[in-house]
Amino acid sequence: MESIVKKRIQQVRKGDQDAFGEIVELFKDRVYHVCFRMLGNRHEAEDIAQEAFIRAYTNIHTFDIDRKFSTWLFRIATNLCIDRIRKKKPDYYLDAEVSGTDGLTMYSQVQTDDPLPEEEVESMELQESIQKEISRLPDKYRSVIVLKYIEELSLKEISEILDMPIGTVKTRIHRGREALRKQLRSI
Amino acid sequence: MNTCPENIVLMMHDYLDEEISQEKEKELKVHLQSCEACKTHFHELKKTVALVQSTSHIQAPGNFTQNVMAKLPKEKKKAGVERWFHRHPLLAAVAVFFVLMGGSLFTNWNGGEELSFTQSEQVVVEGNTVVVPEGETVQGDLTVRNGDLRIEGTVEGDVTIVNGQQYMAGAGGVTGEIEEIDQAFEWLWYSIKSAAKELGSFGSDE
Ligand SMILES: [Zn+2]
Numbered sequence: 001m002e003s004i005v006k007k008r009i010q011q012v013r014k015g016d017q018d019a020f021g022e023i024v025e026l027f028k029d030r031v032y033h034v035c036f037r038m039l040g041n042r043h044e045a046e047d048i049a050q051e052a053f054i055r056a057y058t059n060i061h062t063f064d065i066d067r068k069f070s071t072w073l074f075r076i077a078t079n080l081c082i083d084r085i086r087k088k089k090p091d092y093y094l095d096a097e098v099s100g101t102d103g104l105t106m107y108s109q110v111q112t113d114d115p116l117p118e119e120e121v122e123s124m125e126l127q128e129s130i131q132k133e134i135s136r137l138p139d140k141y142r143s144v145i146v147l148k149y150i151e152e153l154s155l156k157e158i159s160e161i162l163d164m165p166i167g168t169v170k171t172r173i174h175r176g177r178e179a180l181r182k183q184l185r186s187i
Numbered sequence: 188m189n190t191c192p193e194n195i196v197l198m199m200h201d202y203l204d205e206e207i208s209q210e211k212e213k214e215l216k217v218h219l220q221s222c223e224a225c226k227t228h229f230h231e232l233k234k235t236v237a238l239v240q241s242t243s244h245i246q247a248p249g250n251f252t253q254n255v256m257a258k259l260p261k262e263k264k265k266a267g268v269e270r271w272f273h274r275h276p277l278l279a280a281v282a283v284f285f286v287l288m289g290g291s292l293f294t295n296w297n298g299g300e301e302l303s304f305t306q307s308e309q310v311v312v313e314g315n316t317v318v319v320p321e322g323e324t325v326q327g328d329l330t331v332r333n334g335d336l337r338i339e340g341t342v343e344g345d346v347t348i349v350n351g352q353q354y355m356a357g358a359g360g361v362t363g364e365i366e367e368i369d370q371a372f373e374w375l376w377y378s379i380k381s382a383a384k385e386l387g388s389f390g391s392d393e
Pocket residue numbers: 188191192195218222223224225226
């Protein structure tokens with residue numbers, strides 16, 4: 001996989017835009033998923049995930065080909081997510097309750113004409129609650145929790161993505177887990 | 188709870204990060220057996236992790252890639268040509284054949300053949316190559332026509348090479364943009380496209 005990615009990057013650098021399309025195909029789900037868990041909203045996740053790929057494209061010459069592409073891409077994506085979270089912070093605090101309704105769009109999008117079995121509805125409600133609690137985490141904890149538990153990345157990779165020492169990543173994961181523990185206790 | 192060693196919670200987290208020594212793990216387990224509060228705490232942490240991991244994987248919307256591609260800045264023509272050749276080798280060969288049959292490839296293309304370049308005291312000419320020697324700095328843009336350019340020093344501006352190639356030595360540098368224009372190539376591309384249009388049935392596969 002890495003060698004295919006490297007080959008495509010070299011083609012992109014020569015100006016072949018279609019090669020970039022293949023890179024987007026390979027990584028779109030992972031990037032979108034991380035953005036969704038970070039932002040808790042499908043529209044914003046799509047917006048930011050697209051922006052991440054566009055920035056990766058326009059800055060492709062700055063990527064060090066000897067490193068892992070996904071690390072670089074996730075770095076762009078998480079930075080954009082954190083920027084977005086910080087920008088919308090004021091209204092987030094104003095209507096902390098309402099912010100949970102973002103999850104509802106996810107629920108309604110999945111809904112089909114067939115009525116869902118009760119268990120499935122319960123599981124979706126549970127998913128929404130979990131997402132809501134993740135979205136309530138301060139961004140510095142949210143990013144490490146998402147990268148560790150949603151993307152299942154190693155502490156080392158997370159430290160490279162977020163550009164901070166492994167010790168700091170560890171501390172933030174601990175604090176993030178403690179915060180979530182208190183929030184999710186009643187579930 | 189006040190009697191619990193302070194580092195018990197730390198051990199729980201090290202355990203969850205799979206970074207705990209056997210010794211500490213044993214110490215943790217012994218404590219959990221005797222302490223309800225810590226046992227609950229540990230259970231809640233494990234539940235938290237399980238809940239976060241239970242969230243379903245969601246996929247990017249169906250038109251995601253198309254939307255990204257539509258927003259990218261326009262690509263340079265040259266890559267498009269290379270890809271076109273790559274994708275339509277037969278059509279390209281036929282087109283080239285028609286162009287050559289017309290005997291017009293080299294007769295229609297006759298731009299000024301002589302080497303010319305932006306006058307500058309810092310450059311030297313070696314045969315058909317303009318050289319910016321090591322240690323020299325050209326202030327401003329540099330254009331070279333019908334010849335190659337070798338940069339060992341520095342160009343503080345944009346570099347344009349028409350019908351030639353640019354080589355950069357290890358220490359060489361250009362502060363502005365570098366553009367290579369191959370007029371013969373562009374002309375060939377134009378001819379191929381025109382020929383392809385006339386080919387009708389072949390062209391329909393584009
Ligand atoms: Zn205890």
